[in-house]
Amino acid sequence: MAAKQVFDLAVRARLENLQKARHYIDQKGESLGVSESALGDLRLAVDEAVTNVIIHGYGNLDGMVELHMEADGDTVVVRVRDHAKTFDASHINAPQLDTALKDRPIGGMGLFLIKKMTDEVEFLALPGGGNELRLIKRGAIQT
């Protein structure tokens, strides 16, 4: 049986805590030796992921968001865990980048950015309820 994952940061699911989430990525990334450009990408992907949890996962409900960043060779994995309703990303379409701005719906860019800024994204529905999003960035650490 896998050891229980210990998450480094747990914050209340409130938009004012986005800055704390970005700060955690900056600090932990720096300690792991993540390159500046990969860190910028991960900061953005995590900010968007936590924003989605707060707005779409919990809605107006209270809850926690947990973050953990770890390195495996030159690959960095960030886990974003929540206890909100199960997230289904399959119905979310990519924004229409070749359409007049006036005709583009406002928003809908978060998941697109998460995918653009990482090499792989895994969505896991947790057995006891909630979700874990794994953001994987390869070549993030210069060895």
Added chain:
Amino acid sequence: MATLNFMVGQEQGNVSVTVLKVEGDIDAATHKTLQDKAAELIDAGTTHILLDLSGVNYMGSAGFRAIHAMTNMLSGGESSGLSKSPYLKLLNPTDPVARVIKTLGFDVYLDIYQDRNEAVNSFQ
């Protein structure tokens, strides 16, 4: 909690241009204040905005929601198609912000300038 600071200046080129300088991180917690500031300026008669992003080190998709809404407010329902907005232009985005602008395709809709005078004089 993160907040945004605004500095508003007025420049006269071919038309009167409001230079709105933003300082801070534009995320889902703060983007509405940018949108509200722009709405306040537009309500007061502003027709052309140069958005100075030199003081913004972080901007996520929420920042682009605000910019998208500003573009729509300034155009008043008129569509520029795939050409650039004649009413909203960007000045001096930092490298990380410039990268996201390109990733989201906003460089197709908005002119980006490094020089304030050149930007002001580009409005017609």
